[in-house]
Amino acid sequence: MTLAALNSPDxxxxxxDMLILKVVAGGPIHGYAIAQSIQxxxxxxxLVPQGSLYPALHRLERRRLLQAEWKSSETGREAKFYRLxxxxxxxxxxETDDWEQLRNAIDLIMRRVERQA
Amino acid sequence: VxxxxxxxxxxxxxxxxxxxxxxxxxxLIQDYIKAGMTESQARQTALSxxxxxxxxxxxxxxxxxxxxxxxxxxxxxxxxxxxxxxxAFTIVVVLLLGAGIGTTSIIFTAxxxxxxxxxxxxxxxxxxxxxxxxxxxRYAGSFTHQTYRQMHAAMPEANLACAWRLRSSMxxxxxxxxxxxxxxxxxxxxxxPALGRLIDTEDDLPGNPTPVAVISxxxxxxxxxxxxxxxxxxxTIAGRPLQIIGVMPEGFAGLWPLEPHDVMIPYTAGxxxxxxxxxxxxxxxSCAEVVGRWPAGVSEDQLRSQAQNFLQxxxxxxxxxxxxxxRLVVSGVLDSRGQSELRxxxxxxxxxxxxxxxxxxxxxxxxxGSLLLTRGHARRVELATRLAIGAGRWRIVxxxxxxxxxxxxxxxxxxxxxxxxxxxxxxxxxGELGGRTWLNPTRTPGVSLQPDFRVVGFALLLTxxxxxxxxxxxxxxxxxxxLVLWMKQSSTGASKRHLRVKTGNILIGIQxxxxxxxxxxxxxxxxxxxxxxxxxxxxxxNGLLFVELDPSRNRPTFVQDILRTLETMPQVxxxxxxxxxxxxxxxxxxxxxxxxxxxxxxAMDIEPVTPRFFETxxxxxxxxxxxxxxxxxxQSVIVxxxxxxxxxxxxxxxxxxxxxxxxxxxxxxxxxxxxxxxDRQRVEITPMVYVPYPxxxxxxxxxxxVRTSGNVSALIPxxxxxxxxxxANVDGDVMTGEAYVQKEWRRERLLAxxxxxxxxxxxxxxxxxxxxxxxxLVISRTPxxxxxxxxxxxxxxxxxxxxxxSLTPVGAGIALGWAAGFILARWVxxxxxxxxxxxxxSTIAAAAVLAATAGIAALLPARRASRISPMRALRHE
Numbered sequence: 001m002t003l004a005a006l007n008s009p010d011x012x013x014x015x016x017d018m019l020i021l022k023v024v025a026g027g028p029i030h031g032y033a034i035a036q037s038i039q040x041x042x043x044x045x046x047l048v049p050q051g052s053l054y055p056a057l058h059r060l061e062r063r064r065l066l067q068a069e070w071k072s073s074e075t076g077r078e079a080k081f082y083r084l085x086x087x088x089x090x091x092x093x094x095e096t097d098d099w100e101q102l103r104n105a106i107d108l109i110m111r112r113v114e115r116q117a
Numbered sequence: 118v119x120x121x122x123x124x125x126x127x128x129x130x131x132x133x134x135x136x137x138x139x140x141x142x143x144x145l146i147q148d149y150i151k152a153g154m155t156e157s158q159a160r161q162t163a164l165s166x167x168x169x170x171x172x173x174x175x176x177x178x179x180x181x182x183x184x185x186x187x188x189x190x191x192x193x194x195x196x197x198x199x200x201x202x203x204x205a206f207t208i209v210v211v212l213l214l215g216a217g218i219g220t221t222s223i224i225f226t227a228x229x230x231x232x233x234x235x236x237x238x239x240x241x242x243x244x245x246x247x248x249x250x251x252x253x254x255r256y257a258g259s260f261t262h263q264t265y266r267q268m269h270a271a272m273p274e275a276n277l278a279c280a281w282r283l284r285s286s287m288x289x290x291x292x293x294x295x296x297x298x299x300x301x302x303x304x305x306x307x308x309x310p311a312l313g314r315l316i317d318t319e320d321d322l323p324g325n326p327t328p329v330a331v332i333s334x335x336x337x338x339x340x341x342x343x344x345x346x347x348x349x350x351x352x353t354i355a356g357r358p359l360q361i362i363g364v365m366p367e368g369f370a371g372l373w374p375l376e377p378h379d380v381m382i383p384y385t386a387g388x389x390x391x392x393x394x395x396x397x398x399x400x401x402x403s404c405a406e407v408v409g410r411w412p413a414g415v416s417e418d419q420l421r422s423q424a425q426n427f428l429q430x431x432x433x434x435x436x437x438x439x440x441x442x443x444r445l446v447v448s449g450v451l452d453s454r455g456q457s458e459l460r461x462x463x464x465x466x467x468x469x470x471x472x473x474x475x476x477x478x479x480x481x482x483x484x485x486g487s488l489l490l491t492r493g494h495a496r497r498v499e500l501a502t503r504l505a506i507g508a509g510r511w512r513i514v515x516x517x518x519x520x521x522x523x524x525x526x527x528x529x530x531x532x533x534x535x536x537x538x539x540x541x542x543x544x545x546x547x548g549e550l551g552g553r554t555w556l557n558p559t560r561t562p563g564v565s566l567q568p569d570f571r572v573v574g575f576a577l578l579l580t581x582x583x584x585x586x587x588x589x590x591x592x593x594x595x596x597x598x599x600l601v602l603w604m605k606q607s608s609t610g611a612s613k614r615h616l617r618v619k620t621g622n623i624l625i626g627i628q629x630x631x632x633x634x635x636x637x638x639x640x641x642x643x644x645x646x647x648x649x650x651x652x653x654x655x656x657x658x659n660g661l662l663f664v665e666l667d668p669s670r671n672r673p674t675f676v677q678d679i680l681r682t683l684e685t686m687p688q689v690x691x692x693x694x695x696x697x698x699x700x701x702x703x704x705x706x707x708x709x710x711x712x713x714x715x716x717x718x719x720a721m722d723i724e725p726v727t728p729r730f731f732e733t734x735x736x737x738x739x740x741x742x743x744x745x746x747x748x749x750x751x752q753s754v755i756v757x758x759x760x761x762x763x764x765x766x767x768x769x770x771x772x773x774x775x776x777x778x779x780x781x782x783x784x785x786x787x788x789x790x791x792x793x794x795x796d797r798q799r800v801e802i803t804p805m806v807y808v809p810y811p812x813x814x815x816x817x818x819x820x821x822x823v824r825t826s827g828n829v830s831a832l833i834p835x836x837x838x839x840x841x842x843x844x845a846n847v848d849g850d851v852m853t854g855e856a857y858v859q860k861e862w863r864r865e866r867l868l869a870x871x872x873x874x875x876x877x878x879x880x881x882x883x884x885x886x887x888x889x890x891x892x893x894l895v896i897s898r899t900p901x902x903x904x905x906x907x908x909x910x911x912x913x914x915x916x917x918x919x920x921x922x923s924l925t926p927v928g929a930g931i932a933l934g935w936a937a938g939f940i941l942a943r944w945v946x947x948x949x950x951x952x953x954x955x956x957x958x959s960t961i962a963a964a965a966v967l968a969a970t971a972g973i974a975a976l977l978p979a980r981r982a983s984r985i986s987p988m989r990a991l992r993h994e
Binding site: 030047050051054055062070077079092 | 134136137138140141144147167168169172173176178179180181209212
């Protein structure tokens with residue numbers, strides 16, 4: 001593992017699913033690219049261990065939030081591509097809302113505490 | 118199987134998981150190569166970054182698993198494959214477990230029948246029986262029919278029914294006890310017929326032209342083969358045909374299980390059987406059993422006080438010697454004497470049997486546990502490999518426990534089958550344990566002794582418990598492995614091995630101890646049986662048949678007539694009558710006045726016998742002559758040798774006189790002396806005085822005996838028919854002399870048989886345990902033994918070394934088992950005969966048998982150890 005990975009913060013419990021849904025919302029994408037995307041977009045802060053990524057993907061697939069199909073990747077190999085279902089889209093919207101609310105709430109508390117300090 | 122797998126698309130899923138993860142790894146490698154690594158570096162980095170593929174795949178499979186049921190299916194399939202790979206191990210373990218579960222379930226079937234399922238009635242707890250008692254009355258008092266009718270009319274809501282128990286008549290298939298019941302009897306108790314219908318009010322109207330009868334389930338099976346055709350049959354009792362209208366449900370033969378009634382007839386039909394019913398006004402017949410249904414909420418005190426009034430009115434009109442201070446008794450049917458007697462008589466022996474069965478099961482479990490420990494060791498590489506490629510420990514524990522559960526389910530199935538196959542022995546077993554009762558000519562209790570859902574539930578519970586008992590610990594043990602150590606080399610650390618051998622030794626010690634306990638019991642009861650058999654009974658049981666009956670309601674010449682008919686039968690060499698059979702547990706009770714002796718000491722048995730009685734029973738005539746009715750009536754007596762020894766030593770007794778009754782008594786002349794016979798096992802022979810049978814009257818009861826030169830059992834149907842046609846009132850079936858003698862030690866025989874069976878099982882199981890533990894020891898010490906042999910240890914020394922390993926647990930087990938046996942035998946000492954619980958022969962025999970079989974079991978692994986090739990063992994290391 002790289003040093004960056006060792007220093008990176010854990011992805012908060014329960015948000016990995018939301019991140020995956022968000023990344024997949026951009027269009028059909030395979031597991032490796034999802035991991036790379038999260039890593040790159042977060043500027044190497046968030047590293048998704050494979051041990052969590054694939055179980056999460058398969059869980060979402062099983063819950064029919066994602067749909068998978070096998071097709072050729074950019075390198076010409078067969079890869080498993082995931083894409084959002086209608087149900088997944090709804091779930092993503094819901095989770096995004098929830099996340100907004102949660103983030104605002106946490107921000108409020110953190111600032112108040114700062115002022116008091 | 119392939120369809121099954123296709124259904125779950127398991128293979129496709131596996132392929133997809135593989136290629137999806139492989140794709141990821143390959144992409145990583147490509148990226149690292151792009152970043153400037155060599156291909157091998159890139160591959161290594163990618164793989165280490167990716168982590169345990171096995172673990173991830175396991176997680177992914179977990180996502181796609183249908184449910185825990187699916188995982189269970191996988192475990193079951195894997196376990197079945199593992200078990201099928203060692204069929205000998207599996208079969209032995211399953212059979213042993215099946216024997217243990219089966220035995221325990223059979224005994225539980227009896228307990229279940231006696232304690233939790235005594236009556237196939239509707240809400241039996243609502244049923245009450247009425248009776249009365251007084252300070253002078255020894256048994257439960259009965260009511261006149263008139264009182265019964267008054268109580269019935271005054272308390273219609275209870276729907277009181279009345280039953281009048283009768284003695285038994287003889288039918289083609291044997292003695293049959295029958296009972297008169299009022300028309301509402303079955304409705305009150307809430308019994309449903311197994312076939313046809315039961316007696317109802319219209320059957321019990323006076324003057325019914327065709328009397329009817331209802332028979333019990335077991336008579337239906339025994340005498341009519343369970344055929345529905347039985348409803349077209351007539352049952353003949355004392356020459357009276359009764360139309361069979363129905364069959365009672367299984368397990369019901371009246372409310373007294375120890376005195377079951379196999380035939381019920383309407384109360385008014387009793388007038389057809391003057392031999393069995395007192396020839397009195399039917400309105401005065403007794404109701405020996407008054408039973409009613411008390412709905413919840415009705416006060417029992419109210420019932421008692423109401424019935425008490427009728428009882429007092431009855432006694433005011435017809436006082437009897439027992440009616441003073443008479444008190445009415447109301448009891449629940451399930452608590453009534455008839456029911457509780459069966460419970461009281463059988464609880465002790467059944468508990469002993471259940472405990473013994475549980476001990477067997479416990480031995481089996483510890484044994485299977487130790488075998489699994491051995492296998493756990495043998496499979497350590499397999500398990501370590503599976504752990505290393507990422508299987509969770511609990512997953513493997515679960516799989517190992519699944520193996521145990523599979524074994525116990527198979528064992529439980531064998532056990533339940535054994536319980537169903539073995540259940541038919543229960544009526545006889547319970548009859549033996551319940552002991553003899555006068556009004557039960559078949560000697561088997563009237564309760565259903567079939568395994569039911571409770572028994573199956575019990576067996577399933579045992580199955581689950583045994584699986585956990587023997588499976589959990591070895592599974593935890595086997596998976597607690599030091600991965601690195603086990604992968605690097607196949608031998609474990611020395612301290613661990615010692616711990617494991619020590620637990621194995623403790624298990625063996627326990628098993629040997631329990632086996633010793635059972636063997637000692639078997640030896641003690643075996644010797645008791647041999648001792649009991651070796652005591653001469655004093656007559657010749659071979660070729661003897663006899664039957665006990667009550668001729669008091671037959672014509673006066675009944676016994677004489679039957680004797681005459683018997684004598685004319687071609688196979689009969691002699692026939693005789695007496696009051697009691699010989700060997701009848703009689704207490705000396707009548708006074709005899711022997712000159713020059715204290716009459717207080719001279720209470721003894723006086724037995725009326727016909728001429729040829731001694732010839733028929735095979736009692737030796739030592740001096741004088743047999744009775745001759747024409748000259749001996751009221752004049753002569755015959756005494757036994759013991760009498761001569763006790764009262765007339767060194768004198769010729771022939772011609773001497775004694776007095777019957779208190780001195781001076783009725784003078785009688787001694788005309789003969791006969792050999793002694795036992796009255797009862799374990800009791801001193803008593804002096805006997807035989808008097809001429811009081812023909813033309815008969816004694817009550819009377820015993821008819823015949824001696825035959827031919828086949829004993831061929832004569833039984835002829836005698837039964839004779840008694841049936843004559844309307845005899847029998848106290849039991851026609852019995853052979855041999856069965857009669859054996860009956861006396863039935864408890865001892867039963868216990869000895871059970872203990873022998875159990876101890877053989879226990880010894881077999883413990884030997885298997887020794888074999889398993891020592892095999893394990895030899896496997897784990899293979900390198901050490903190899904070194905020893907390479908350094909020059911001889912074969913003998915190696916064998917001795919392995920044998921010595923088992924010496925301590927076997928020795929300690931024998932000692933502890935003996936001590937436990939010595940202590941426990943205190944409670945059965947009264948059943949022993951001719952041996953004490955400290956009996957040296959039994960102890961040595963039990964210890965020798967155990968040591969020898971244990972030695973053989975230990976020798977096999979020891980020989981295997983001695984054949985270890987040093988080169989191979991060392992290379993192995």
